[in-house]
Amino acid sequence: MSQMGCGYGKVMPEGSKVGYVSVVRSLVAFTRVDRDETEKKPEKRKMFWFGANTKNREQKERRLSQNMRDTGHRLKTKTYKDKFDPRVTARYDIKALIGRGSFSRVVRVEHKGTHQPFAIKMMEVEFPEGREVCTTELTVLKRVSHPNIVHMVEVFQFPHRVYMVLELATGGELLDRVVSKGHFTERDATKAIKMVLAAISYLHSLGITHRDLKPENLLYYHPGSNSRLLVTDFGLAIDSTSVDTSWSLRTTCGTAEYMAPEMVQRKPYWSAVDLWAMGVISFIVLSGSMPFEDDSRTKLYRAIMRGKYSYSGDPWPCVSNLAKDFISGLLRVDPSSRLTAEQAQQHPWVASEAATSSCTNLHRPISHNLRQRASRDSSRCHSGGGGHGSARGRRERRIHLKVCNTRYLIQVNKG
Numbered sequence: 001m002s003q004m005g006c007g008y009g010k011v012m013p014e015g016s017k018v019g020y021v022s023v024v025r026s027l028v029a030f031t032r033v034d035r036d037e038t039e040k041k042p043e044k045r046k047m048f049w050f051g052a053n054t055k056n057r058e059q060k061e062r063r064l065s066q067n068m069r070d071t072g073h074r075l076k077t078k079t080y081k082d083k084f085d086p087r088v089t090a091r092y093d094i095k096a097l098i099g100r101g102s103f104s105r106v107v108r109v110e111h112k113g114t115h116q117p118f119a120i121k122m123m124e125v126e127f128p129e130g131r132e133v134c135t136t137e138l139t140v141l142k143r144v145s146h147p148n149i150v151h152m153v154e155v156f157q158f159p160h161r162v163y164m165v166l167e168l169a170t171g172g173e174l175l176d177r178v179v180s181k182g183h184f185t186e187r188d189a190t191k192a193i194k195m196v197l198a199a200i201s202y203l204h205s206l207g208i209t210h211r212d213l214k215p216e217n218l219l220y221y222h223p224g225s226n227s228r229l230l231v232t233d234f235g236l237a238i239d240s241t242s243v244d245t246s247w248s249l250r251t252t253c254g255t256a257e258y259m260a261p262e263m264v265q266r267k268p269y270w271s272a273v274d275l276w277a278m279g280v281i282s283f284i285v286l287s288g289s290m291p292f293e294d295d296s297r298t299k300l301y302r303a304i305m306r307g308k309y310s311y312s313g314d315p316w317p318c319v320s321n322l323a324k325d326f327i328s329g330l331l332r333v334d335p336s337s338r339l340t341a342e343q344a345q346q347h348p349w350v351a352s353e354a355a356t357s358s359c360t361n362l363h364r365p366i367s368h369n370l371r372q373r374a375s376r377d378s379s380r381c382h383s384g385g386g387g388h389g390s391a392r393g394r395r396e397r398r399i400h401l402k403v404c405n406t407r408y409l410i411q412v413n414k415g
């Protein structure tokens with residue numbers, strides 16, 4: 001259930017305006033690899049059918065598709081392996097590609113000595129934008145240590161690529177779990193929100209603002225019900241101890257639907273922007289819909305600046321007033337009256353884990369709303385190929401979104 005608020009993708013800091021064309025180039029390069037891989041397959045299939053013995057066609061077809069899958073997997077793994085520096089592959093076995101970001105690929109690996117699984121985030125740092133994002137992420141990950149923040153085990157730094165070895169999160173994204181659970185109550189929501197708030201509170205105590213909190217960046221460590229929830233993706237974070245905040249904390253960045261009003265208005269801001277994002281996340285987790293959304297970015301920003309959202313439609317009539325009070329405390333336009341991370345943790349709805357709320361199962365309306373939104377996004381963002389739910393569909397959609405995002409950046413540059 002990725003990409004809530006995918007309509008606009010990520011907005012990079014304005015400081016990254018230089019060299020947008022290179023972003024396009026790197027995106028095209030990434031996309032081309034995919035196309036090359038998929039284009040090879042029909043050719044192979046054709047060769048087989050010309051030489052096939054019709055008697056055992058079914059059996060052979062099955063064998064062939066298995067072979068093709070194996071070969072495809074081997075080729076893919078080989079392609080990624082080839083891109084890895086031998087000093088990395090000397091220590092880690094590359095197992096599979098997990099996903100990709102604007103400047104990164106994330107793969108599942110196994111430590112050769114201990115056989116322990118990890119994730120390696122490989123970042124291209126050839127171009128200034130990638131370098132900027134990578135430096136930011138490294139600075140933060142080197143400083144932090146918290147059970148609800150993804151842990152960096154080690155890092156390999158080379159001139160064109162950086163490899164961050166991270167703890168592997170296998171439990172999926174926050175919203176995927178909400179949907180897959182089959183049963184979801186306010187109590188479940190508070191458990192997840194509590195963990196994210198603990199991470200935010202810790203980050204803010206260190207002077208770090210995440211600036212891109214959204215459900216896709218919240219991953220469960222393992223599939224079990226007692227799993228830790230991890231905050232990931234610190235590419236847009238700001239560490240006030242290591243940067244000139246007089247400039248950085250004026251920068252508009254993040255993902256449009258989660259941006260705080262002060263950021264949208266280009267006013268100086270501080271860590272309260274993370275709490276606004278937390279309000280948006282809580283709204284989504286409890287309802288499967290967005291508090292602020294519009295096909296027009298101007299209208300979306302206007303709605304955010306007004307701070308006008310509504311608790312209408314399902315499942316809101318079943319949601320407790322205490323939960324709504326919590327969200328309202330976070331979605332306050334004036335950042336100085338917004339709940340801080342600590343206050344949010346102490347809010348009775350969170351602190352009591354919704355003890356006084358009803359145990360109504362919100363799963364059906366939430367999943368319904370999420371599905372509806374995903375198909376709206378899909379028809380808006382994804383123009384063809386790969387079913388929406390399929391891995392390929394998700395991957396292509398992700399790439400397409402990056403392209404949408406880049407277009408936006410170019411428009412800003414021209415404007």
Ligand code: ATP
Nearest residue numbers: 098099100101102103104106119166167168169233
């Ligand atoms: P962008 O760079 O544009 O923000 P992104 O956040 O998707 O995109 P990454 O943070 O590089 O980019 O993540 C790419 C994919 O890898 C995502 O699907 C993410 O969920 C997954 N991922 C990232 N870190 C881990 C990890 N430690 N364990 C498991 N999966 C991870």
